[in-house]
Amino acid sequence: MKVLLRATFVIAGIALSACTSAERFNNDGTGGAGTGTASGIAGGAQDPTSPLFFQQSIGDRVLFEVDQSTLTPDSQFVLNGQADWLNSNPEYTAILEGHADEQGTREYNLALGARRANAVLGHLVSKGVSADRMRVISYGKERPLEICSDETCYSKNRRAVTVLSAAPSS
Amino acid sequence: MRKWIQCLTAFAILFAAPTLTMAQEREGPLRIEITEGVIEPLPYAIPDMVAETAQSEDLARQISRVIAADLSGTGLFREIPRNAHIARVTNFSSPVQFADWKAINAQALITGGVSVDGSGRLVVRFRLHDVFAGEDIGDGLQLVGTTDGWRRIAHKVADQVYSRLTGEDPYFDSRVVFVAETGPKNARQKQIGIMDYDGENVVYLTGSNSIVLAPRFSPSGNNLLYTSFESGFPKIYLLNIGNLSQQELRTPQGEMSFSPRFGPDGQTVVYSLTSGGNTDLYALNIANGQGQRLTAAPSIETAPSFSPDGSRIVFESDRSGSPQLYIMSSKGGDAQRISFGQGRYGTPVWSPRGDLIAFTKQSKGRFHIGVMRTDGSEERLLTASFLDEGPTWSPNGRVIMFTRETQGAGGRAALHSVDITGRNLRQVPTNTGASDPSWSPLLQ
Amino acid sequence: MNAGQIISGTAHVGLLAAAIFGGAFKAEPLPFEVTEVTAISSEEFALLVAPDQEPDALANIDTPEPQEAGQTPDVPVSVEETPPETAQPEVNEATQPAPLPEVEELGPPPQAEVSDEAPVLQPPEEDFAVLLPETSPQPAPQAAPRVAPQPIAQPEPDVRIDDVDQKASEPDEQAEQSEPETEETAQEEASDRIVTEAEKLEAAAPERSVRPKTRPTRAAEAPETQTAQESQTDDDSVQAALQQALGANDGPADSKPSGPPLTAGEKDGLRVAVQRCWNVGSLSSDALATTVIVSVSMAEDGKPVTSTIKLLDSSGGSGSSVKQAFDAARRAIIRCGSKGFDLPIEKYAAWREIEMTFNPERMRIK
Numbered sequence: 001m002k003v004l005l006r007a008t009f010v011i012a013g014i015a016l017s018a019c020t021s022a023e024r025f026n027n028d029g030t031g032g033a034g035t036g037t038a039s040g041i042a043g044g045a046q047d048p049t050s051p052l053f054f055q056q057s058i059g060d061r062v063l064f065e066v067d068q069s070t071l072t073p074d075s076q077f078v079l080n081g082q083a084d085w086l087n088s089n090p091e092y093t094a095i096l097e098g099h100a101d102e103q104g105t106r107e108y109n110l111a112l113g114a115r116r117a118n119a120v121l122g123h124l125v126s127k128g129v130s131a132d133r134m135r136v137i138s139y140g141k142e143r144p145l146e147i148c149s150d151e152t153c154y155s156k157n158r159r160a161v162t163v164l165s166a167a168p169s170s
Numbered sequence: 171m172r173k174w175i176q177c178l179t180a181f182a183i184l185f186a187a188p189t190l191t192m193a194q195e196r197e198g199p200l201r202i203e204i205t206e207g208v209i210e211p212l213p214y215a216i217p218d219m220v221a222e223t224a225q226s227e228d229l230a231r232q233i234s235r236v237i238a239a240d241l242s243g244t245g246l247f248r249e250i251p252r253n254a255h256i257a258r259v260t261n262f263s264s265p266v267q268f269a270d271w272k273a274i275n276a277q278a279l280i281t282g283g284v285s286v287d288g289s290g291r292l293v294v295r296f297r298l299h300d301v302f303a304g305e306d307i308g309d310g311l312q313l314v315g316t317t318d319g320w321r322r323i324a325h326k327v328a329d330q331v332y333s334r335l336t337g338e339d340p341y342f343d344s345r346v347v348f349v350a351e352t353g354p355k356n357a358r359q360k361q362i363g364i365m366d367y368d369g370e371n372v373v374y375l376t377g378s379n380s381i382v383l384a385p386r387f388s389p390s391g392n393n394l395l396y397t398s399f400e401s402g403f404p405k406i407y408l409l410n411i412g413n414l415s416q417q418e419l420r421t422p423q424g425e426m427s428f429s430p431r432f433g434p435d436g437q438t439v440v441y442s443l444t445s446g447g448n449t450d451l452y453a454l455n456i457a458n459g460q461g462q463r464l465t466a467a468p469s470i471e472t473a474p475s476f477s478p479d480g481s482r483i484v485f486e487s488d489r490s491g492s493p494q495l496y497i498m499s500s501k502g503g504d505a506q507r508i509s510f511g512q513g514r515y516g517t518p519v520w521s522p523r524g525d526l527i528a529f530t531k532q533s534k535g536r537f538h539i540g541v542m543r544t545d546g547s548e549e550r551l552l553t554a555s556f557l558d559e560g561p562t563w564s565p566n567g568r569v570i571m572f573t574r575e576t577q578g579a580g581g582r583a584a585l586h587s588v589d590i591t592g593r594n595l596r597q598v599p600t601n602t603g604a605s606d607p608s609w610s611p612l613l614q
Numbered sequence: 615m616n617a618g619q620i621i622s623g624t625a626h627v628g629l630l631a632a633a634i635f636g637g638a639f640k641a642e643p644l645p646f647e648v649t650e651v652t653a654i655s656s657e658e659f660a661l662l663v664a665p666d667q668e669p670d671a672l673a674n675i676d677t678p679e680p681q682e683a684g685q686t687p688d689v690p691v692s693v694e695e696t697p698p699e700t701a702q703p704e705v706n707e708a709t710q711p712a713p714l715p716e717v718e719e720l721g722p723p724p725q726a727e728v729s730d731e732a733p734v735l736q737p738p739e740e741d742f743a744v745l746l747p748e749t750s751p752q753p754a755p756q757a758a759p760r761v762a763p764q765p766i767a768q769p770e771p772d773v774r775i776d777d778v779d780q781k782a783s784e785p786d787e788q789a790e791q792s793e794p795e796t797e798e799t800a801q802e803e804a805s806d807r808i809v810t811e812a813e814k815l816e817a818a819a820p821e822r823s824v825r826p827k828t829r830p831t832r833a834a835e836a837p838e839t840q841t842a843q844e845s846q847t848d849d850d851s852v853q854a855a856l857q858q859a860l861g862a863n864d865g866p867a868d869s870k871p872s873g874p875p876l877t878a879g880e881k882d883g884l885r886v887a888v889q890r891c892w893n894v895g896s897l898s899s900d901a902l903a904t905t906v907i908v909s910v911s912m913a914e915d916g917k918p919v920t921s922t923i924k925l926l927d928s929s930g931g932s933g934s935s936v937k938q939a940f941d942a943a944r945r946a947i948i949r950c951g952s953k954g955f956d957l958p959i960e961k962y963a964a965w966r967e968i969e970m971t972f973n974p975e976r977m978r979i980k
Binding site for chain 2: 762763804808811812813815884885889894897900909935938941943946948964965972974
């Protein structure tokens, strides 16, 4: 009886231990379809199909220079990852939010945010993501992330964020 | 000999006459030209209005205080405090003792009487006197209204005094619509409020569930246009101030619409529409729903403002690479740039007098509110701070109200006003943070 | 006729000819404006502008029902005119105050005038400004609530502010005639231009050259007016001489001794005295574009006779802006003249009638 109990514990321990190792999954998000689903808590950060994974591992945002809406090479790298993920997970739609820092007038910043979000849209579309899965919105300077008034905060506010939502059909 | 004497006499007369005449000429009026003067607030006195019926004492005092606050608040007048008054006005009909008012250096004197008549109506009478000339300025007037509306009557009296002394059109009997703000910078709650121009009588017109921006009055003062995120996306709405009914404006297909403004006909609306990431100006007739595209440039076009006669629109565009001000016909077409200084220009607003355009300017890390002529000349900056933006004009085109936000995590927005000469910069008192003001026309 | 008489006669005729026709060789007299003016009284003036100002009497409007939230409390405002009831004091003897004192007799008796105004502190650059290069950074203009032609330093805190500087007079017990004590007064602190917030901050870090201060061109002005007057009198004198010679005689014989005309310094003193009280701060921009010419008769003590202040002419404005400009000019004359202007009594005939032109062009945007 004791042996059986111990064996159960050992087997359970081995099974659980498999959950902790994350090195199996590549960080560039190029995991093939369905390869890791069995080994992690579904929907967690380790689940490459989860939005959390999208946010934390791939990166759901790109930053911009002052007054600019052009994509830097770093941004393009992140967006490539986003495009791959979206292509692999067709059941999700996305809202692309554009933001600006407080160093501008209110309505112009609304338009600038829209430009940034649209730049992201253009890039994702060029990587094969269907345009009707995405909508563009701008918050201008209304929703800053960081609220100190200098460049360390401003740079974080000049952003475009890709917000996922599950499409109703899935 | 006689001929000699004749000659001499003739000579004498000849030479004497001019001298005599010259002396007479010098008795013509002395002429001098005054070209320099002083600019200082005009000292005035307003003893408490006489309460002519039993219940009107408080009202009389409050009305006098509001009139004084209006006049002194312009920065053009300085009140001689009541404890310095020598004479007392106890009867509105008695002759004024000008000597007593001259002695305290009051140049203008306002006397009045307040009563509540049998049917509960408020009756206010006043006279304005030029103390040193010893006579009245204009006629005495009587105004009748409700006791609830005593503030409006006080503003109307102050308006009369103000126009008679300055020659300007009045502006005190007016309201301001604005965005009331609460909460930290990264989670601001915003809702639309309306108040008297001096900050009193605030009423909120929308809830604070979603972001609202930049409300604007209609020419009649009865309706508002504003941008709201309540649908999830920025869209423009029309709100009737009287019954609070709200209506979304139908615009062509696009990601978002914002920055709406009325034209002087009260029916044409010009606004920005973003489509494919690009923002352009469009017009919409809210009576018949007809629309028109006004600009088609790959740059951002926003923050439009009509000229008072409706023929032209000034707006903000970054087609040159940075935001600048442009003027075009209200039908669209070619646009002329009018801003040429160092820096970025935005939020242009055409003065109701048609002579100036107010704007926000950013340069060297500071924000300024400024004015320029409609051809871009004579640019003058009136303010400078960390963040000033969004000017609006008083109904008489003499005062500008705008938003000033302070720096840092604890930063807060507040409304300020300034005279177009740049003098008299002061804060408009509001209970909450406040931004995006829009000044109504003079109330009738 | 002998030779002497011929020569004399020719010389006389020649002199006459030179006097009459010599004008052809003189330089053109400086042009002076001849404006058609009709003097009108204040009442007529009020009538002229009244139609612009009188609002129509509105009918009483019924009070509306209580409004919902957000509605403006729609105040029905009935505006009616009441004739000013400052009527004759037959009514209300109980509330009748003491008879109005004569307005003109306020103030200390003329002969007890205290010392002249203390000289105003002038910044040294006043005289040399023309030589300084325009781009020299000048000290940041201080903002003061009052703007006057010369910047005036802040007076001592406990000194009463008045339009002139006066030293406090100490009661002199040995004096036969006691002078009325006048307290020390000082002119109110003033800056010479309006300083906006934007300019204040710019001055801290001057990026562009500060606009040079405007200054009254006193030196240029005085000789101009003098020559104008002199040539004017020369012309007139020739004409008058002709008239006299032809027998026409219409000059009124005035008994007052006339003496020489006022010097430039005396005229300037009057001008400076009036401009100190000419407050254009509350004038509209329309009124600031209006020039008015005001005439006033002076009493022998140097005080203006208030009832004689009339508008002679105006230009650049119309209707109410003219009225505002005239009111401001009138107040300036009355206020600064209330203690009498400093004018020489022996030249009274020269300044008994004065025409002042108030031109606000330089005050428009300071």
